[in-house]
Amino acid sequence: MVTDAPLIELREIRKQYGGNGDAPAVEVLHGLSLKIHAGEFVAIVGASGSGKSTLMHLLGCLDRPSSGSYLFSGRDVATLDSDELAWLRREAFGFVFQGYHLIATESARENVEVPAIYAGMPEDERAARASALLTRLGLSDKLDNRPSQLSGGQQQRVSIARALMNGGRIILADEPTGALDSKSGAEVMALLNELADAGHTIILITHDRDVADQARRVIEIRDGEIVGDSGVSAIKQALPAPDMTQAGRDAGASFWDDLREAARTAWRGMRMNRTRTGLTLLGIVIGVASVIVMLAVGEGAKQRVIDEMGSLGTTIMYLGSGHPSNGGPPGRLTIEDLDAVAALPEIGHVMPIIGDPVTVRRGNVDRQVYAFASAYVMPLVHRWRVGKGRFFTPEEDEQLAPVVVIGHKAWKNFFPDGSDPLGKQILIVDAPFEVIGVMAERGADSGSQDYDEMVFIPYNSGRMRVYDARAEPDYTVVEAASEELVGKAEAAMKKLLIERRGRDDFRIGNAAAKLQAAAQTSNAMKMMLGLIAAVSLIVGGIGVMNVMLMTVRERTREIGIRMATGARERDILRQFLTEAVLVSVVGGVIGVASGLFIGAALLFWNVAVIFSLSAIIGAFACAVATGLIFGYMPAKKAAGLDPVIALASE
Incomplete structure (x- = not known):
């Protein structure tokens, strides 16, 4: 029985190519009207250039007519958007x-699975269905063979x-026996009859009259x-x-299935x-490794500068x-002023x-030496360690204990035989002091007395x-709680002392400002190194874009x-964007590993590296971002x- 409502109805369809710019307009279809019912086996026959392939593209929603109406199951196809047309092609x-149009890099089973991927069919289910269809068609031993x-x-x-993977209610066969x-x-035609x-519903496009005669309805186009x-022949049965009403409403391929594919x-x-x-990855690898290594070297250099300045x-x-x-x-x-300053939260010590230079004697050695009377925190404030013995304690300071810690050169001067000075006594002016420690060798600041020649005694004892x-005191060393608080500490100290004293009869010298300026210079150098390295990452990204554009060109038929x-x-956009990101991710991983390896080699060669x-996460993230940014244009072009x-x- 033939129902009154056709599955496919074409009304005055015209298709024109060209007409833009200098290209002349060429009309391929001239007001063509046609009805096809569900379950029919129709052959559309005509010579080359008759318009039959163009007609197939319109029937399969791969192309749109220039004018006229195409009704599918009563719905005007012209009202469908691109997602709804994709749904119709799937369903x-x-x-x-x-020409078979199989994806060359995929196996037979994987080629069959492609429509089901975009329909959102679970992986195990589509693999089983594809295998069953190929087995039914006599290809059970060819599941993993590629088209070649x-x-x-x-x-x-x-x-x-x-074509049957998603049900294949309508099979559009374009010259299926031509090659x-x-x-x-004969085997293919027998299968189409089955x-x-x-x-x-079978719609067969052919130029061969003998092939067309095997269909149950023949339409000739010229x-x-x-x-x-x-005319319509008897229809045994028809798939619904x-x-x-569900056009475009399904989710299609799930995000994770699409991503995995x-x-x-x-x-x-x-x-x-x-x-x-490999050549594409090389740019990303060099970029990521360069960022990691250069920032590590820059941080190492900065830390070395800070360590060296820390003693200052x-x-x-x-x-x-x-x-x-x-005036x-x-x-x-x-002392009360200093105690109030010490109580400020921005102040550390x-x-x-x-x-002052004073006379220091031991035995027959008599020298003018700078005697440095300070609190027990001196090694901590000046980042200067004790090389031998110990420094004096707060209790010794409070009890006016006659103990002294001598500089490294002072040890050599007063103990020229190199003997152990600990427990021995020296005279500072006329007072005897017991040596309890020797400071590590430090050297002199520019224009200052050599610290290594000094002797250090408790403040109250001195x-x-x-x-x-x-x-x-002659002066007071004030240490801020941290490098970031130096400016705030200075401002808070000024405010406090003016409130206490009623006038600005004091002076604050900010030695840290100059040292921090040097540290900022080191930061600028590190940033410059990072920017230089980032350029190579951008170059790698441009390489990814070029390769992806080439990939789109090579795989244009696959996209179709x-x-x-x-x-x-x-x-399509997600697939090619994922491919660009995957290249960047692989390059990023190799780049991180290479950067760490190069850094380890530099450490082995005693280069300061931190x-x-x-920086590692940032470099890797930049590599991934590079894939997204530079891969978007090729992916958009493909879509x-x-x-x-x-x-x-071709």
């Missing part, structure tokens, strides 16, 4: 091409299996017009048409083009009495100091035993095949290809 149509390993007839059967020998052609008996139609395809492509892949005090300020800015007698800072009960089997534009986790033009490419 309704299965394409069988003369199959004969023409076998490739066409794979193409038919692919086959007579035996293989599908017609099972209720599939010069873009129908010139003959044998897809529910057009794209990654698998990309990885296979990378393996098959090892040389090109990157957080140190000097506080002393002075004349008020508006008047000089001020005198008291307050260390009053008295120091004030009372050496410096005649001096009331106030995927679109014909139901891929949406975003599926790896930064943030925007015309399916008909893509399928016709």
Whole structure:
């Protein structure tokens, strides 16, 4: 029985090419009208150039007419957007091409699975269905063979299996026997007749009258017009048409399935083009490794500068009495003032100091030596370790203990025989002091006395035993709680002392500012090294873009095949974008490993290197971002290809 409502109805369809710019307009179809019912086996026959292939592209929703109406199951196809057209190709149509149009890098089973991927069929289910279809078509021993390993007839059967993967309610076969020998052609026609008996709607495009006569309805087309139609024959059964109310509503390929498929395809492509892949990866690897190594070297150099400056005090300020800015007698800072400063949250340590060259004797050695009377925190504030013995304690300072720590050169001067000075006594002015430690060798600041020649005594011991009960320190070393708080500490100290004293009769020298400027210079150098390295990463990204553009050009037909089997534009975009990112991820991983290896080699050669986790993560993230940014344009180009033009490419 033939129902009144046709499955496919064409009304006055016209298709025109050209007409833009200097290209002349050429009309291929001239007001063509046609009805095809579900379950029919129709052959559209005509000579080359008659418009039959153009008609097939319009029927399969691969192309749109210039004018006229195409109704599918009563729905005007012109009202469908690109996602809805992709849904219709997935759910309704299965394409069988003369040139087979199989993806060369995929196995027979994987080629058959392609439509199901975009329909969102679970991986295990689609693998089982693809295997069952190929087994049904006599290819159970060819599941893992690639197209180049199959004969023409076998490739066409794979193409038919692919057309049936999502149900294949309508099989559009374009010259399915054109490239086959007579035996293989007969097998394909027998298979199409079996599908017609099972209720599939078969639309066969051919130029061969003998092939067309094996169909149950023959439509002849000439010069873009129908010139003959044998009429609708009896239909045994028909598969139900897809529910057009669901057009575009399904999710299609899931994100993770699409991502996994794209990654698998990309990885296979990378393996098959090892040389090109290696050269592409090289740019990313060099970029990532350069960023990691240069930032590590820069951080190592900065830390070395900070360590070397640390002994000078990157957080140190000097506080002393002075004349008020508006005139008047000089001020005198008291111990209470210093205690108040020490209580500020921005301040780490307050260390009053008295120091002058005095006579120091041991035996027959008599020298003028700078006696440095300070608090017990001196090694901590000046980042200066004790090389031998120990430094004095707070209790020894409070008890006026006569103990002394001598500089490295002072040890050599007063103990020329190199004997152990610990427990021995020296005279500072006229007071005996017991040597309890020797400072590590340090050297002299520019224009200053050599620190290694000094002797260090507790502040109170020095004030009372050496410096005649001096009331106030010569100056006070004030250490900020951290490098970041130096400026705030100075401001808070000024505010506090003015409030306490009522005038600015003090002076603050910020030694840390100069040292921090040097550290900032080191930061600038590190940033410059990082930017230089980032340039190589950008160059690598441009390489990724060039390779992806080449890949799109090489795989244009594959893109057309995927679109014909139901891929949406975003599926194609996601696939090629994933491939670009995968290249960058692999390059990033190798780059990180290479950077760490080079850094380890530099450490072995005693180069100051400090790896930064943030730099490593940042370099890797930049590599991935490079893939996204530079891969987007090629992926967008791939997604925007015309399916008909893509399928016709070589």
